[in-house]
Amino acid sequence: VPGGIRPAIPTAILAVFASLLSGEAGLRADPLEVPREEFRSRRIALVSSLRADLPEGGTGVAIFRSAPAAPFATFRQDSDLYYLTGTEIPGSTLVLLFDRPAGAKGRKPAGKASGGRFAEFFYLPERDYREERWTGPRPGAGGLRPETLEPDEERNKAMQVTGFDRPPDPDYPPRNYPKGPVERASDLSAHLRIFLRGADVLFFAADPGSPGEALSPALAYLRDLRDRFPTIRVADPSGALARLRMIKSPAEIALLRKAIAITCEAHRDAWSRIRSGMTEYQIQAVIEHRFLHEGARRPGFPSIVGSGPNSCVLHYDASARTVETGDLVVIDVGAEFRRYSADVTRTVPVGGRFTEEQLKIYRIVLEAQRRAIAAIRPGVPFTEIHKVARKAIEEAGYLAYFLHGTSHFLGLDVHDAGDTGAELRAGMVLTVEPGIYLAEKSIGVRIEDDVLVTERGAEILSDCLPRDPAAVEMQMAGGLGAGGR
Ligand code: GLY
Ligand code: MN
Numbered sequence: 001v002p003g004g005i006r007p008a009i010p011t012a013i014l015a016v017f018a019s020l021l022s023g024e025a026g027l028r029a030d031p032l033e034v035p036r037e038e039f040r041s042r043r044i045a046l047v048s049s050l051r052a053d054l055p056e057g058g059t060g061v062a063i064f065r066s067a068p069a070a071p072f073a074t075f076r077q078d079s080d081l082y083y084l085t086g087t088e089i090p091g092s093t094l095v096l097l098f099d100r101p102a103g104a105k106g107r108k109p110a111g112k113a114s115g116g117r118f119a120e121f122f123y124l125p126e127r128d129y130r131e132e133r134w135t136g137p138r139p140g141a142g143g144l145r146p147e148t149l150e151p152d153e154e155r156n157k158a159m160q161v162t163g164f165d166r167p168p169d170p171d172y173p174p175r176n177y178p179k180g181p182v183e184r185a186s187d188l189s190a191h192l193r194i195f196l197r198g199a200d201v202l203f204f205a206a207d208p209g210s211p212g213e214a215l216s217p218a219l220a221y222l223r224d225l226r227d228r229f230p231t232i233r234v235a236d237p238s239g240a241l242a243r244l245r246m247i248k249s250p251a252e253i254a255l256l257r258k259a260i261a262i263t264c265e266a267h268r269d270a271w272s273r274i275r276s277g278m279t280e281y282q283i284q285a286v287i288e289h290r291f292l293h294e295g296a297r298r299p300g301f302p303s304i305v306g307s308g309p310n311s312c313v314l315h316y317d318a319s320a321r322t323v324e325t326g327d328l329v330v331i332d333v334g335a336e337f338r339r340y341s342a343d344v345t346r347t348v349p350v351g352g353r354f355t356e357e358q359l360k361i362y363r364i365v366l367e368a369q370r371r372a373i374a375a376i377r378p379g380v381p382f383t384e385i386h387k388v389a390r391k392a393i394e395e396a397g398y399l400a401y402f403l404h405g406t407s408h409f410l411g412l413d414v415h416d417a418g419d420t421g422a423e424l425r426a427g428m429v430l431t432v433e434p435g436i437y438l439a440e441k442s443i444g445v446r447i448e449d450d451v452l453v454t455e456r457g458a459e460i461l462s463d464c465l466p467r468d469p470a471a472v473e474m475q476m477a478g479g480l481g482a483g484g485r
């Protein structure tokens with residue numbers, strides 16, 4: 001408090017205290033917090049991978065920009081930038097500068113470049129107090145103290161909260177380059193002139209779009225850079241980043257488990273409330289109430305509550321119909337907890353009992369899912385999972401009614417980044433979600449679970465929710481309670 005008397009606790013003691021709390025002694029204050037150091041490790045891992053695209057002795061610059069902030073929309077940071085920084089600051093930009101050593105010939109295996117120098121720069125907008133009256137305080141870039149050229153208080157604070165907290169390395173970047181690690185967004189354009197003048201490859205992701213379409217902001221930005229630096233080679237870092245993002249760390253898996261646990265609770269809430277005469281939006285309200293109540297900021301994707309004919313509309317999100325006894329309801333929902341999204345579907349009967357005809361279809365889908373999950377283990381191609389599910393549905397004679405793929409990666413995005421051409425590896429999390437949709441009978445059935453690939457096989461993270469039809473009926477009647485299946 002300005003002007004107040006502050007207890008004189010030396011900062012050094014506070015720092016020791018904070019580091020104890022932050023997990024160095026195994027005692028993290030918040031067990032679900034991703035350690036700051038992990039974000040730096042991700043940046044280092046990305047650089048190690050991108051280096052392979054540099055010529056020997058070459059320099060690379062990678063740029064990751066913030067998602068745009070729009071009025072009256074909740075800000076959601078670009079997933080790549082979030083993955084690399086763990087921050088949600090609109091208008092921020094990450095720049096990674098790195099080189100590949102010239103190296104003695106034959107010393108390194110071809111395509112592999114591990115050594116090399118690396119510097120990082122996190123550009124933050126300056127604070128705007130007028131704007132902050134509307135949006136709340138944000139860390140600002142601050143500046144340097146005029147006498148010592150050390151970071152001022154504002155910048156020090158930003159360095160701490162963002163984890164870009166190491167003092168610049170005296171050897172790299174080169175002299176006359178910006179020193180970082182926190183810099184002002186308004187300096188970025190001038191700094192890029194310095195970075196790119198000396199670089200061989202610019203790593204920047206921009207979807208090329210289609211001819212005749214308006215240029216996306218990312219593409220316009222890239223075009224501008226190409227105009228200013230016509231000789232630089234441009235490469236897309238998305239593939240390298242996707243290959244990192246598709247293997248989840250223990251901290252990420254913990255967040256996914258939490259998102260999934262909330263989602264299972266929400267399903268259970270909804271099942272016990274569903275009655276003939278209720279609307280789809282009321283069912284959705286029960287689900288999203290649970291999300292918010294448990295600290296999930298938003299659904300990871302528009303909630304799907306499709307009853308009767310709507311059970312056959314794959315991404316139905318209007319939630320407008322009134323449900324009736326005898327309907328099936330496809331409930332495909334996922335809480336987003338600290339950026340990580342669940343994605344769990346169950347198909348339940350209004351009135352609490354499946355009809356014989358519904359049950360027949362339900363069992364085929366369930367068996368397809370069972371076989372697909374059973375096929376999951378390290379070394380199996382990602383595409384194999386869909387083949388197994390397809391084959392099961394084909395054998396039952398319903399292949400024409402299976403209208404979508406079986407799996408996608410799950411993580412920061414509900415359809416998460418990853419290489420679907422790769423083999424499964426421990427640490428991947430994917431959905432398994434076969435479905436059969438008989439529109440003329442208003443019978444749509446989808447069963448979707450979230451599965452972690454483990455060293456030995458698979459763990460169904462969404463096993464907290466029953467899928468066996470008898471167990472679903474029992475749960476709807478308020479029977480077995482939590483965990484029953
Ligand atoms: N909820 C979207 C999907 O299952 O892919
Ligand atoms: Mn889904």
Ligand code: MN
Pocket residue numbers: 343408431433448
């Ligand atoms: Mn899905």
